[in-house]
Amino acid sequence: MNKLRKIFNEKFSDTGLAKGAFSAPGRVNLIGEHTDYNEGFVLPMAIDKKIIMLGQLRNDRLVQVFDLVYKTKIKFSLDALSPLRKDTWANYLMGVMDEIQKAGYPLQGANIIFNSNIPQRAGLSSSAALEVVTALTMAKLNLLEIEPVEMAHLCQRAENNFVGVACGIMDQYVSCLGQKNYALFIDCRSNDYDLIPFKDHNYQIVICNSKIQRGLVDSEYNRRREECKVAAKFFNHKLKREIRALRDVSIDEYKKYQRQLPEVIARRARHVIFENYRVQAGVQALREGNFLAFGQLMIESHQSLKNDYEVSCAELDLLVNLALKQEGVLGARMTGAGFGGCTINLLKREHIDAYKETIKQGYKKITGIIPDIYVTPPAEGAKVLELR
Numbered sequence: 001m002n003k004l005r006k007i008f009n010e011k012f013s014d015t016g017l018a019k020g021a022f023s024a025p026g027r028v029n030l031i032g033e034h035t036d037y038n039e040g041f042v043l044p045m046a047i048d049k050k051i052i053m054l055g056q057l058r059n060d061r062l063v064q065v066f067d068l069v070y071k072t073k074i075k076f077s078l079d080a081l082s083p084l085r086k087d088t089w090a091n092y093l094m095g096v097m098d099e100i101q102k103a104g105y106p107l108q109g110a111n112i113i114f115n116s117n118i119p120q121r122a123g124l125s126s127s128a129a130l131e132v133v134t135a136l137t138m139a140k141l142n143l144l145e146i147e148p149v150e151m152a153h154l155c156q157r158a159e160n161n162f163v164g165v166a167c168g169i170m171d172q173y174v175s176c177l178g179q180k181n182y183a184l185f186i187d188c189r190s191n192d193y194d195l196i197p198f199k200d201h202n203y204q205i206v207i208c209n210s211k212i213q214r215g216l217v218d219s220e221y222n223r224r225r226e227e228c229k230v231a232a233k234f235f236n237h238k239l240k241r242e243i244r245a246l247r248d249v250s251i252d253e254y255k256k257y258q259r260q261l262p263e264v265i266a267r268r269a270r271h272v273i274f275e276n277y278r279v280q281a282g283v284q285a286l287r288e289g290n291f292l293a294f295g296q297l298m299i300e301s302h303q304s305l306k307n308d309y310e311v312s313c314a315e316l317d318l319l320v321n322l323a324l325k326q327e328g329v330l331g332a333r334m335t336g337a338g339f340g341g342c343t344i345n346l347l348k349r350e351h352i353d354a355y356k357e358t359i360k361q362g363y364k365k366i367t368g369i370i371p372d373i374y375v376t377p378p379a380e381g382a383k384v385l386e387l388r
């Protein structure tokens, strides 16, 4: 924070107006993958990697941003917001400001600086964190009352409309509303949420970064969304009630009609429908402190993402397989959109060191890559930091 403040003072002159520091975390999803845009259930948690932003209001409509990740400075007006082709990271900030204004909130310009320790393009939602921290910074400095759920939706719209990525609501939601030692159970239709305790001295979530980044993510993500729509439309036609999304289809209904669906569509639907059940079973297991059952659900989730939804990749499968051979690993699965990024592993605490060693060696032997491993309890969502 001191470093950030020092650089802020070097880059910008004091406007004498409101100033503040804010943060927003990345996330992992414990279970419930590719269910959010099917109006289903998810269970993510915020992680202790975050973006910190420092901002001060200006007397005009100009926004100046210096970022310590790419070390670039950009300047734009709140009256002329349109996506950039270069320095595309700025689109997340511009998109959020655009959506805040479109929602009818007045904004003044600002000088902004930010830094991040969330690995990028690793599936840990550094972009959602950047959107959320921007929204919080602008809301607080401009004295706007924006509730966290509204803020999450606003950030999602920024990503959909301005950045052009058709993501669901999960990442922004948990970055806004995460809580220390709790996972966040979200109903992505009603937007209701529940905090699920995730603290046990014996168990720990360990994140393993495959360091694989696939360009395929966006196009395949959009294709999966379309396939789910096709499946929902089919069930809407077959069943004698309204099916708005795959969330509305039960396992029995699926089993009854699955053979009438094209094979690929049937597999996509099976993943989503069963995954929604797994999330609910997972919540129940955590409430009972049954980590063994939760681990089993993680394993099933990964198999389904690999075989039915086809969003895993060889490296993620390798990490999961290596993990499951390790003593003390209760569950392992890919997390996030897929095609690279991270796995999450549920481990007995005393086996973490051995896990790290063996996974690093095993993964390197086959891929030549040393994976990064992070151990993190569920962390806090976006917040105001003290500026001392």
Ligand code: GLA
Binding pocket: 029, 032, 033, 034, 035, 036, 037, 167, 168, 169, 170, 171, 336, 337, 338
């Ligand atoms: C990405 C999206 C989320 C969600 C996940 C898959 O992280 O941003 O909205 O769809 O993929 O579960």
